[in-house]
Amino acid sequence: MAQHVQPVVDVSPPQPPDRRWLAEAVRRIHADANRSADTHLVRLALPAHWEVELYLKDESTHPTGSLKHRLARSLFLYALCNGVLRPGSTVIEASSGSTAVSEAYFARMLGLPFVAVMARSTSPEKIALIEREGGRCHLVDDAGEVYDVARRLADQVGGHYLDQFTHAERATDWRGNNNIAESVFEQMAQEPHPVPEWVVVGAGTGGTSATIGRYVRYRGLPTRVCVVDPENSAFLPGWRGDDPEETHACGSRIEGIGRPRVEPSFVAGVVDRMIGVPDSASVAATRFLHERTGLRAGPSTGTNLYGALRLACELRQTGGAGSIVSLLCDGAERYAGTYGNDVWLAERGLDVTPYAEVLRRAWDDGVWTG
Numbered sequence: 001m002a003q004h005v006q007p008v009v010d011v012s013p014p015q016p017p018d019r020r021w022l023a024e025a026v027r028r029i030h031a032d033a034n035r036s037a038d039t040h041l042v043r044l045a046l047p048a049h050w051e052v053e054l055y056l057k058d059e060s061t062h063p064t065g066s067l068k069h070r071l072a073r074s075l076f077l078y079a080l081c082n083g084v085l086r087p088g089s090t091v092i093e094a095s096s097g098s099t100a101v102s103e104a105y106f107a108r109m110l111g112l113p114f115v116a117v118m119a120r121s122t123s124p125e126k127i128a129l130i131e132r133e134g135g136r137c138h139l140v141d142d143a144g145e146v147y148d149v150a151r152r153l154a155d156q157v158g159g160h161y162l163d164q165f166t167h168a169e170r171a172t173d174w175r176g177n178n179n180i181a182e183s184v185f186e187q188m189a190q191e192p193h194p195v196p197e198w199v200v201v202g203a204g205t206g207g208t209s210a211t212i213g214r215y216v217r218y219r220g221l222p223t224r225v226c227v228v229d230p231e232n233s234a235f236l237p238g239w240r241g242d243d244p245e246e247t248h249a250c251g252s253r254i255e256g257i258g259r260p261r262v263e264p265s266f267v268a269g270v271v272d273r274m275i276g277v278p279d280s281a282s283v284a285a286t287r288f289l290h291e292r293t294g295l296r297a298g299p300s301t302g303t304n305l306y307g308a309l310r311l312a313c314e315l316r317q318t319g320g321a322g323s324i325v326s327l328l329c330d331g332a333e334r335y336a337g338t339y340g341n342d343v344w345l346a347e348r349g350l351d352v353t354p355y356a357e358v359l360r361r362a363w364d365d366g367v368w369t370g
Ligand SMILES: Cc1ncc(COP(=O)(O)O)c(C=O)c1O
Pocket: 066, 067, 068, 098, 099, 168, 202, 203, 204, 205, 206, 207, 208, 209, 255, 256, 257, 298, 300, 301, 329, 330
């Protein structure tokens, strides 16, 4: 008996996505990248006879002033190309500040409203920066609430929660595409030790360390990744295998890095070592960097520098030679009223004094006394 032809099930969305709007949105983001020069790789002036070189990738020179310019660009392209952003979509993010500053910039470029959900303790300078980029700040008392509040807000207004903590590791192309790792290795190519022994970074979402750790493995490079972690963060205890119940990570005082939980974009498998850095040491290192180089950076750069100097001393102590690369994540101007203010530091029991000598011995003598 002849089989009858079953009709296909043909479904189209009631409101097909506006592909012309989408194409224009993607074009604008590419044009922004095309207008931007790559960030500098700065060689720090350690004693020449050491055969140990230290470099900082200066991400503060991005149009929105931090390493988060790259992530924000990737997150918007990821959301656009996943078809979840449309004309007029409200974009929402849970951010301690830097990411929101960069996302507000891209949202305005696409003509989309932007809301950042963040802890009320975030520096007023960062809040002002987000508002200057056309964003709105939704402040919450408990930093741990930012995720749920952002998700709820997105549901309420029919907007989209970009969710950097979940998507950072997958929105960034870790194989290349001018990601931060590819840029660093290209800029190291003519240096005495072009393949670094270590790349030292902090973790906020974990996206930067994931991108660099995957890239060096993808390229078959021996470079190892060391993640520095501030006090009260869950990353180091989590990576070490401590029982989360025992960790009591209440969130870090160093803006941008250290988290109350191990974030989904933190890829432990590509981290070769972790160093816990005291918060006062992070602030001391930021000041020491300015004193020795004139570079003005935020506290998470101090955390990076303190860890990188420890590894430089170790390399020297073991008679090794090689290069170490770290990041200058953002500029000091964002922290003038906080980490740049001695009264603010004293009120929080942060004392840079004991670390000045540790940093001097490390930088001048290559001896670690921390
Ligand atoms: C100033 C600053 N430094 C470092 C980081 C860490 O970067 P990632 O989120 O890629 O781990 C962040 C993240 O927010 C940051 O804002």
